[in-house]
Amino acid sequence: MKYTDGSKGQSKSRESILRSDTVRTLIVLSMVVLLSTAGVATTTIGTQAQSATGGDPDLEAYAPEPTLTPGNTETLTIQIANDATTRYDTPPERNRVTTARNVVVELDSSSAPLTVETAEHSVGSISENEPRSVPFTVDIPEDAEPGTYEVDVEMTYSYTSFRRSGGGENERTYTVTDTVEIEIDDAPQFRLTTVDDSGLQIGESGPLTIQIENIGGEPARNVALSLNSQSSMVGFNGQQSDVGRVDTLAPGEAAEITYETAVKSDASVRQYELDGTVQYTNPDGIDGRDTDLSTGIEPAAEQGFSLDIVDGTVRVDEETTIQVRVTNEGPRTANDVALDFAREYPTLRLLVGSVSAGTLEQGESATVRLPIAATRDAEAVEKSLDMRVQYRTDADEQRYDNDVSLVTAIAPRRDDFRVAASNATIGVDSSRLIKIEVTNNRNQTLTNIEASLGTSDPLDSDDDDGYIESLDPGESTTLVFELSATSDANPKGYAASIDFRYDDERGKSMMSETYQIPVQVEENDGLGVFSILPLVGVGLVGAGVTVYVRRQGDGLPWSA
Template identity: 35%
Template sequence: MSSHRLPTLLALLVVGAALGGVALVPATGVAQQQSGEVIGQPDVSFATASGEMIAGSRSELSIGITNRGKIDKGGPAQYEERVTTARGMTMEIDDSNGPIDVRTGQITVGNLPTGSTETTVPITVAESAEPGTYRLPIEYEYQFTRLVDYDPYGTDYGEFTRERTGSITVEVTEDARFEVVDTNMTAQIGDQSDVSMTLRNVGSKPASDASVVAESRSSALTFESGETSSNAFIGAWEPGETRTINYTVSLATDAARRGYTLDLSVNYADTDGIGTSAPPMTAGISTVDEQSFAFEDVSSTLRVGEDGEIAGTVTNTGPQTADGVVVQYADDSANVLPIEESVAVGSLGPGESASFELPIEVGSEAEAGAKSIGFAVSYRNQNGDRRSYDKLDVTADVAPERDQFDVSIDNATIESGGSRTISVAVTNNLDETASDVEARLFANDPLDTGETDTGYVQSIEPGETVEVTFELAASGTATPGKTYPISFDFRYDDADGNSQLTDTVRAPVDVVESEGGGLPVPLLVGAVLGIAVIGAVVWYRRQ
């Protein structure tokens, strides 16, 4: 090392010890075209880049960091840059003596050449913070090169570590501030619900043209518009004054049973007419299960081609009272048709039940057997709005088709060529009373009806049997020992007063020999014809 550099390096060793550390970097061996020294150091300062803070708020505080750098003895640019750069800089804000809470620990800035940079930290200003200016100390540390000594034989660096304390100031002002003081926030899955919240201006200044925006964090929770946010206008809002805001929310039918969060923001104009937003707030919405119903003790009297009913018990299995409950037929079968579309059962509290009966008509084209029939329950919810629960199916047995009336003939015989009065036992197979029953007899050759081919009965109860008489005749061509059919149909009024006509019911009649003796009618007819022919031949010959 040349003799002229020794005093300088010794002096720097003394300065380095005072500053807390020094390191000498030996020459690199790279040839230099000149020699000299560059002496300097960083010059770091801090400033607050954010505006005023409001008591009781959370926000981001922007801190500007500036390094102006100081050159005590200049030289080549690369060496001047080295001595003015703060390397590996870290900083930590001391918030122990004020109402401002800096919500971060040590901050790494990194290398800081001359110029400015900015970092952001989250802070909370206590609600109790008085308006004014608050100083926050900043403890920071970095490494730097105090001296660069260079000549044609190499370069030496004097390295130091520096710890310093700076500060920033934060101004806290009073303004309108808001907080949620009460809520009525319960929503039902699969339904619309009215919810409300009460907010108070806890600040010291009024707000004008205020509005509260509520935004759902879940797509399953929407507002009356179908969107996930809704804006409620408030207007003027004085300090200490409360406002209750009502929203209508909807929870999807597949929404999970859990709490849901609304983000709340109040936008307003301050006393200077400048638009601003209050610190954000949150409110929670609790949920209850979807309103539901169940059927129990279901029975069926359905039969192909007849009117019947489905009866059972409907139970409110949901969490809330349902008013105006109506059991509804909700199927689209072409062969199973409701006589009445619905039946009302009144109001049902949670767990309460009521019986119902719904008349159903089954067409003659329907097939017998078990059928799944769709039902629904209509009701009014807690807000008086009409709702429908359609997750209900009823399994009903449909019995095979049968004759509405059975007929049985006492002594079902008739003599060939004779006539008689027959007595027919008519039994009502229906599950209801048949009134104004008109029975009619039909017969085909060689049988025929007499003057009395209809009968009338005022009413026949279910399962009751009555006697109806008819006149029946058999021509002489009816063959003894052979069975011939006769038919009946019945026109009647059902329990609802509707006129019905049954299908044809057939019954057998046996033809027997005439008990009066003599030649049978065919033989007599043949004999008469023979005599006539013989007479005609004799007359012809005599002529």
């Protein structure tokens, strides 16, 4: 405000001057009093400022990484900073009046296309020098529209607004709301789906087809999908992970990648998780990653077979063909099924490489003929044989089931033939035709049977060979041999022998064991064959002489 004087330059009287001096004196005295009062007031105010302090926290919210991706559950981190102010400028008490205590932060996302899992967090105290980060878990739907949105951050806290050094504080509670911008990104984003795990069975390896789809808003190049198995029961070529690649995927486009996958034989029939990570290049040439992807697989039960003997017996020291029923226990069709030994046995062997049973549907059976040879050293016991069933899947992949048993009884050794002799009694120094009945003791037809009779002194034979064209199992025939005993034979029991060479059903030439034939030699009461030969000779000579005389009519030559 500006003040101005009211006189117009005219002279004043002394009285007026004196009156003026008096006024000036009073004014001066008043000013002195006022100045003194002002000094006292100033002193009082200064003293009060030095003994008290005040302040106000100022909380502000920020989003350091505001970009979110649709179709994911992500963490949105809100950072809270405190830009406080103070009154009376008293640094020793500054922290007391600027710290926000018992801070509660609440996130309101009603204006953005996302859902907050836990909207409210208590974070304790926030000072000027120590900002706090508050993580919020948010769900962003797959169909969230890309763009920039605002979310409200409401912060409620307590603080000391005034503090007097001699004691006493002023406590307040305050709520402030700040706005933070977030961005829903339209970058490439991916989804995994198991297309085909039908080729997977426990204990086997097979193809696994995974579909990868770009559900983001931008195309992706050089897309590499890494699958990682979370279970040691499932792997990829001996490893826990494998990588497949797709050149490009436009928004909304899908592609299939096939992985060769193996499931261990002791795995259970259940779902197994595969985690996926995608690396790609966006349209700006910047490399990106999409993690936390997953899909699942469920392998089928292990392919199983059962074996049962339908007919036939394995026998010691014999080649036998047994009939075995092969049943496909499932769960899938088995093509080109073949059966053989899973390991070598010292006394048993399969006479062919393997025996085919053809294609078997689940639950279907087929009967095969299994030729087995048991050596002479084989034991006559019940034995469980480890067998192997090989087959092909519908994808024409070779598979094996090595955990199949065939239980069979091994019968004791038996003779190839049964032999029985009749008329086997011979006089000393005589001969006789004996009959030997030969029976096929095998369970197969034998052909080209050549018999050979063996003798030793005092027995002998000039007719020791015989032949049988064929004998069916259990069939018998009779062979006749001439057998003689010498003149010096003692009356008692002796033994001749007979053995056979023959062809079995497979045309293989075999040699039988040797069979003993008991022969009884007895005293000869009459003339034996050898004792009457001289008499027969004399008789023949006499008969010749008689004929000669009759023809000459002159009598005997020496009678003249």
